[in-house]
Amino acid sequence: MTLTQTMTQAPARKLAQRVWPPLRFVLTVAVTFLGLLAITFVIGRVVPIDPVLAVVGDRASVETYEAARQAMGLHDPWVVQFARYVGDVVQGDLGQSVSTGRAVADDLARVFPATLEMATLGILIGVALGVPMGVWAAARQGTWVDQVIRVIGLAGYAIPAFWLGLVGLVLFYAKLRWVGGPGRIDIFLDGMVPVRSGLLLLDSAIAGNWEAFRSAFSHIVLPATILGFFSLAYIARMTRSFMLEQLGQEFIITARVKGVPERVVLWRHAFRPIRVQLITVIGLSYAGLLEGSVMIETVFSWPGIGNYLTTALLNADMNAVLGATLVIGAVFVAINKGSDALYRLLDPRART
Amino acid sequence: MSLLAVDNLRVTFPSDQGPVEVVRGLSFALGRERLGIVGESGSGKSMTGRAIMGLIGAPGRVTADRLEFEGRDLRNLPEWEFRKLRGARMSMVLQDPKFSLNPVIRIGDQIAEALEFHTQLSASARRVRVLEALEAVRIDDPERVARLYPHEVSGGMGQRVMIAMMVVMEPALMIADEPTSALDVSVRGQVLDIMDDLVRRRGMGLLLISHDLNMVARWCDRILVMYRGQIVEELGAGALNTAQHPYTLGLLASLPKLNEERATLPILDRAALDGFMAGAAR
Structure with a gap:
C-alpha cells in the first residue's frame, strides 16, 4: 500500500466511524418497528372478530357485506394488505375507532x-x-x-x-x-x-x-x-x-x-x-x-x-x-x- | 517507641456453633521495618491486618490487651478518629486490583480521594500529587494513566496504581495483604520491588501478609509464622533453616525444589501438629 492510499483511506474510515453508529441506531429502530407492526397486523387478522361485520352490522345482506369487504381491501393478498397497513401507519392513519367514531390517531393523541x-x-x-x-x-x-x-x-x-x-x-x-x-x-x-x-x-x-x-x-x-x-x-x-x-x-x-x-x-x-x-x-x-x-x-x-x-x-x-x-x-x-x-x-x- | 504494638489480639465472629476465634492472642511489635506474616489460608493473617486497620465490622469483635499505633490506643477509638488515621497514617494494599479498584471511577480520581478527605489541598494541587504518586510507582505516562478506568490497565499496573493510592499520603504503616498472589509471576518481583523501594525510602513500616514463605523471606526483615490464629514461630529473614516448629518445618518441606528428587510432596500431618500444639500450650 502506498502512502497516498493510506492518506485517502484514513479520512474515509473516520467518516464511516462517525456516520455508522447513528445510522445503525436508525436502522435497528426501523427494523424493531417493522416487527412491531407485523405483530399487530397478525393479531388483527387472527382475532375471531370480523372487521367487516363490525362496520356493516350483522343484519347486512351478502351483497353489502361483499362490497364492504372489497372496499376494505380484505380480498387482497396479505402481503399487499400488510404493505398498505404499514403505509397507513407511517402516514399516521390508524383507522377509525368503531366505539368513539373518531380517528384512532386522534383518540390516542388525546388519551x-x-x-x-x-x-x-x-x-x-x-x-x-x-x-x-x-x-x-x-x-x-x-x-x-x-x-x-x-x-x-x-x-x-x-x-x-x-x-x-x-x-x-x-x-x-x-x-x-x-x-x-x-x-x-x-x-x-x-x-x-x-x-x-x-x-x-x-x-x-x-x-x-x-x-x-x-x-x-x-x-x-x-x-x-x-x-x-x-x-x-x-x-x-x-x-x-x-x-x-x-x-x-x-x-x-x-x-x-x-x-x-x-x-x-x-x-x-x-x-x-x-x-x-x-x-x-x-x-x-x-x-x-x-x-x-x-x-x-x-x-x-x-x-x-x-x-x-x-x-x-x-x-x-x-x-x-x-x-x-x-x-x-x-x-x-x-x-x-x-x-x-x-x-x-x-x-x-x-x-x- | 515502636510504630505498632499488638498484645494478645483476638478477633471473634459469632456462628451457629458459638463464637469462633479466628485470631487467638497475637502479640508482636513493629518498628520501621519490614515484617512478614506467613500462614495458610484461614490462619487468620488477613483478619490480623483488617483488625489493625479497624475494618472488622459487626458482628465481628476485636479485643486486645494492647493495640497501639504511633502511641495512640486504637481500641475503642471512635470511628471518625479512626478514619483520620486510615489512608493518612496507615494504609493497606489489597490482593487483586481487578476487584479492589472501583470500576467506574477514573484512576486519578481514586488516588486523589485520600488527599480529598485528609488534606485541604486544592483540586489542582491534588492532581500534582496524584501524578507524582503515579511516577513513584514507575508509571511512565502518569497523565494518560490517571484518566483511565481500572479495566483499561493490566493487573500489574493495577496493583501499582493501588500502591500509589496507598502511599500518596505518605503513611507510616503499610499493610500489604497478599499483594502479588493475583498477579502474573513475571510482574510480581517488579511490584514488590516498587513497594520495597517506597517503604524503605520513606521509612515506613511494612506488614507483608502472604502464604509464600520464600517471597516473605526475601522481602522482609523478620517473619512471623501463623497457624490457626496464633503465632507459632518468629524467624529472622535469612534464618529459615533455623526453624524449629513442626508447622514451619512442614511448610518448608512441602515446597518443591528445583532439583526435585521426591516423587510426592509431603503434606502437613495435622493430627500430630495439633498434638504438638496442645502439648506446648500445657
Whole structure:
C-alpha cells in the first residue's frame, strides 16, 4: 500500500466511524418497528372478530357485506394488505375507532398524554423516594430501618391498586378535602386551557393559567402518588439488593482503607456502579406505568390509554386496540433505546 | 517507641456453633521495618491486618490487651478518629486490583480521594500529587494513566496504581495483604520491588501478609509464622533453616525444589501438629 492510499483511506474510515453508529441506531429502530407492526397486523387478522361485520352490522345482506369487504381491501393478498397497513401507519392513519367514531390517531393523541403525565409524575415519586430508601436499607441492613422499608415494599406488592385508590379517595378527597376528585381537572375548568402537549400541568403553566394548574395538580397528585408507591416498592427492593452486592465488593474496603467517609463510600463507591442496573429497573417500571394502569385509571375516571384500551377490547374495536398496542410497543422501544444510550454515558466499561 | 504494638489480639465472629476465634492472642511489635506474616489460608493473617486497620465490622469483635499505633490506643477509638488515621497514617494494599479498584471511577480520581478527605489541598494541587504518586510507582505516562478506568490497565499496573493510592499520603504503616498472589509471576518481583523501594525510602513500616514463605523471606526483615490464629514461630529473614516448629518445618518441606528428587510432596500431618500444639500450650 502506498502512502497516498493510506492518506485517502484514513479520512474515509473516520467518516464511516462517525456516520455508522447513528445510522445503525436508525436502522435497528426501523427494523424493531417493522416487527412491531407485523405483530399487530397478525393479531388483527387472527382475532375471531370480523372487521367487516363490525362496520356493516350483522343484519347486512351478502351483497353489502361483499362490497364492504372489497372496499376494505380484505380480498387482497396479505402481503399487499400488510404493505398498505404499514403505509397507513407511517402516514399516521390508524383507522377509525368503531366505539368513539373518531380517528384512532386522534383518540390516542388525546388519551396517551393523560397517561404520560400521570406515569411520569408517578415514576418521579417512585425514584425520588425508592432509590434513597433502598440505599438506606442496604446501609442499615438487618436493623429496624431495613425492616420498616421492607414492610413498606411488601405493602406495595400486596395492596391492590383499586383498594388503595378508593381508600385514598374516601380519605383525602371525601373526608379531608385535600385533593381533587376523579378526572383530570375540575369540571368548570375543563377545556379552558389551550391544548399544546396534552399534558395539563404543562399546558396550564404555558398558558399562565395557575388556577387550572392548581386544579390539575390536585387531581393528579393522588393517583400519581399511588402509582409512585407501587413503583417505589419495586425500585427500593432492587436498589437494596444491588447496593448490598456492591457493598460486599473489595473496592468498598479499599475506599474505607483510604479513610473515605461512610456517606461517600455509599453514594460514590457503591451507588455509582449500580446506576446502570437501576436504569433498567426504572425504565421497566416507567414502561409499565405508561401502559396505563387500568385499575387506577378506572377508579379515578382518568381518560388514559389503559382505560381506552380496555374499552376498545370490550367493544371489539380492533383498530383502537391495534393503535394503542402500537403506541405501547413504541414506548417500550423508546425506553429501551433511551436506557441503552444512558448505559454508555454512565458505565465506562460499556463504551467500547 | 515502636510504630505498632499488638498484645494478645483476638478477633471473634459469632456462628451457629458459638463464637469462633479466628485470631487467638497475637502479640508482636513493629518498628520501621519490614515484617512478614506467613500462614495458610484461614490462619487468620488477613483478619490480623483488617483488625489493625479497624475494618472488622459487626458482628465481628476485636479485643486486645494492647493495640497501639504511633502511641495512640486504637481500641475503642471512635470511628471518625479512626478514619483520620486510615489512608493518612496507615494504609493497606489489597490482593487483586481487578476487584479492589472501583470500576467506574477514573484512576486519578481514586488516588486523589485520600488527599480529598485528609488534606485541604486544592483540586489542582491534588492532581500534582496524584501524578507524582503515579511516577513513584514507575508509571511512565502518569497523565494518560490517571484518566483511565481500572479495566483499561493490566493487573500489574493495577496493583501499582493501588500502591500509589496507598502511599500518596505518605503513611507510616503499610499493610500489604497478599499483594502479588493475583498477579502474573513475571510482574510480581517488579511490584514488590516498587513497594520495597517506597517503604524503605520513606521509612515506613511494612506488614507483608502472604502464604509464600520464600517471597516473605526475601522481602522482609523478620517473619512471623501463623497457624490457626496464633503465632507459632518468629524467624529472622535469612534464618529459615533455623526453624524449629513442626508447622514451619512442614511448610518448608512441602515446597518443591528445583532439583526435585521426591516423587510426592509431603503434606502437613495435622493430627500430630495439633498434638504438638496442645502439648506446648500445657
